[in-house]
Amino acid sequence: MSNSQMTPRRAAGIAAGRLSADQLAENFDDLHAPYAPHEAAVAADRCYFCYDAPCVTACPTDIDIPLFIRQIQTGTPEAAAKTILTQNILGGMCARVCPTETLCEQVCVREVSEGKPVEIGRLQRHATDTLMEAGVHPFTRAKPTGKKVAVIGAGPAGLACAHRLAMHGHEVSLYDAAPKPGGLNEFGIAAYKSTDDFAAREVNWLMQIGGITLHSGKALGRDLEISSLQKEYDAVFLGLGLGGVSALRAAGEDRGGVEDAVSFIADLRQASDLATLPVGRHVVVIGGGMTAVDAAVQSKLLGAEHVTIAYRRDRAAMSASRYEQDLAASHGVNILFNAQPVAVHGNGAATEVEFEYTATQNDTLTGTGETTRIKADQVFKAIGQTLEDAPDGLKIEQGKIAVMGAGRTSQKGTWAGGDCATGGDDLTVTAVAEGRDAAQDIHTTLMG
Amino acid sequence: MADLTSTFVGIKSPNPFWLASAPPTDKEYNVRRAFEAGWGGVVWKTLGSEGPPVVNVNGPRYGAIYGADRRLLGLNNIELITDRPLQQNLREIKAVKRDYPDRAMVVSLMVPCEEEAWKAILPVVEDTGADGIELNFGCPHGMSERGMGAAVGQVPEYIEMVARWCKQNTRMPVIVKLTPNITDIRKPAEAAKRGGADAVSLINTINSITSVNLDTMSPEPSIDGKGSHGGYCGPAVKPIALSMVSEIARHADTAGLPISGIGGVTTWRDAAEFMSLGCGNVQVCTAVMTYGFKIVSEMISGLSDWMDEKGHTSTADFVGQAVPNVTDWQYLNLNYVAKAKINQDSCISCGRCYAACEDTSHQAISMSPGRTFEVIDAECVACNLCVDVCPVEDCISMEQMAPGEIDPRSGKLVEKDYANWTTHPNNPGAVAAE
Ligand SMILES: Cc1cc2nc3c(=O)[nH]c(=O)nc-3n(C[C@H](O)[C@H](O)[C@H](O)COP(=O)(O)OP(=O)(O)OC[C@H]3O[C@@H](n4cnc5c(N)ncnc54)[C@H](O)[C@@H]3O)c2cc1C
């Protein structure tokens, strides 16, 4: 049997098994392979150990980057890992998913001067992987305080908060609506950024601190009430993320094949065999963020023949970094700028998406009247997530839970952080920083 | 292309690049290939007296110090003189010299400190047609325990005596190789000269332990859990070698004595520096042990291009050119005032200069919002530390203040006349200025 028969690459519509198992395994391998020890040494040698280093300022969790790189350079990657994890307990995941090109590496003096930054992310991974492979959890709990805190949402924000609280000796109940902890680390991050079940391994590693009781499958609003939690616990932290999906507001949005990009990625992340995961031959992704890029690239890696990202503004306005855009382009994804969807055409199932070109005039985006149609048997919506399940009574600003200082909500005794709360970019590392800082604030408040 | 031919104590070679007495020159196979690669001459690996050869350890002989990317900066060895039979070495030397008459063939020797021993070996070496001999008074390990090598090199009287025996018993030019493991390098050089030596070569290797294995607590290189000090060489020793060379070149009693420069020579530039401090030629060991014989091509092209650029037609034009500029600290011009200046266009804002000056020097660099680093002239003593730690070449420069300006640090006028410590009012032993 020829390969093309075994793997129906160009099957029409949305079909599974476009690529062979080997091809799929290769496609979804680590985006950035881990360093070999010598590579790490060479990479570490490039760091200048800057004074008051700009990379540290750019890191939302304030990791002492020059210090941890020097620790790698002197042959103590475990000490480096401890430096990282003290600030950022999900330093392993952040090393894999942080858009370093817009954070630490963007301002690294070597990026600014020669366009080639110290590879901080990969070095961070080298350190944290070394420690985690050794099975070491370098933190211990303070003696019990007798205080109880409920953390809702086991995504990066909730996990970071829970760990820091546990470290301070508090008793943490960690609730999550999903069957598995990790939040978007488990269900959202592109598969080639978190290989070998890293998200789950990291959570297990984190839980070694002790003092955290995980309750999966428990949703706030369905199984839990905020008012009773507030009574039962000394403090409540909300790390709900953004569970809803923005609507397209284009005709034909309900046609077959029009799907939510985040659910597609979640299915992909949870698939035990990628060959069973259906993908269109012609895929159109609508949106301009990381989710759009991830959905497009992973469609391509699953074997979609043509993949287009359509974004309604220009390149500069795109929230996916230039690096992410280039990553998409290098995988053969076509990016169409200044095009907004007006209709999904088809007969039951989608066959085409119609776009109207746009232009920005006086800061407002307007359609030019000119349209184009792109073939599509699968259409992914990636135009942003929205807050769901926010408890009544909490002040909401711009669609998020309003917080002041280190995550204090409008209700005393309730904190929030991560994507569901105002302030900061919607990034894993920001969620970690906010969860950690809220925990710190909860601790000071409770121990006052 | 400039003329690189060199004549050192009457020995001609097509270029001033010789291989030092060491493993690269330990046998015919190596030396033939070195000559094919373009080396101007060799000093054959040190020969001992007739009889059973010495034995080397059978474990590791070398240890190393690295810079970034495992670039070898320093090498340490516990190897002895040749461990091959004397007659075999002599046969090979003769064969190679016959086939490469235009290359320098010097033979390194180390025999017991008795005239008979030297009388025995000199004629057999002469027989090979070799151009000269080098007396190895430098080897710091193994041989010195047997009363040879550094054990002789550390006693000027012995050097003088052995040099004299050699001069009396051979027609070949005699080069005395000096050990750096002493306090004042001028003393053995003077002794060599008194004994009639034609030249000195330096440095041999420096006593060293490269590292300690923190698991086994053994010095490296470790032989069965024990280590002994070895000889240090390679790029790391160049500054020490340059200083010793300059001491001999400018010392009244030894000035003019031909010097063959050794110690960390790795590039054409190193060679030019040694020669500018008075060396007629250079010898190389660690660099070839690291990169192979081929590096001589770079040395030849680099030196030749530089000579063309400077208008030198022969190496003699620049040998010793820098010697008059080596002086004692007390004669340095204290009226020379400089200030560090940061070129803001090339500064990458790493802040290293700031950390260095603020934490360890004179608090003479300011850091402003936006990571702008500037020198505060009123504090800068022009120590050069910031220049040395700045990762960007030529980003910080030392700029001389013009005479007549006021130094904002001292509040004093910058004098145009030279004045040094010997006449300085703070010097209790100052002599009145004329
Ligand atoms: C497709 C995609 C790709 C991304 N890629 C990157 C990337 O490469 N790099 C990067 O830095 N960021 C990336 N992000 C953003 C990043 O994943 C988020 O910013 C981060 O996960 C936010 O963490 P969080 O803890 O606030 O929320 P989440 O990770 O969303 O976690 C929220 C948790 O709360 C639980 N929850 C929600 N509602 C309830 C409820 N009512 N009761 C109980 N539990 C509830 C959810 O089940 C979930 O486990 C990506 C996001 C998406 C969608």
Ligand SMILES: Cc1cc2nc3c(=O)[nH]c(=O)nc-3n(C[C@H](O)[C@H](O)[C@H](O)COP(=O)(O)O)c2cc1C
């Ligand atoms: C492994 C090794 C063996 C050496 N053996 C000798 C020797 O037998 N006789 C000698 O005069 N010098 C010997 N040397 C010293 C070198 O000739 C040379 O003086 C020294 O290495 C400094 O030069 P470099 O920095 O170019 O290596 C040896 C050096 C090394 C590394």
Ligand code: SF4
């Ligand atoms: S900015 Fe770059 S060079 Fe400087 S400390 Fe950070 S990583 Fe190192």
Ligand code: SF4
């Ligand atoms: S030369 Fe010395 S004193 Fe002056 S700025 Fe540089 S480090 Fe500071």
Ligand code: SF4
């Ligand atoms: S060390 Fe050099 S590059 Fe760094 S801040 Fe100072 S002047 Fe600028």
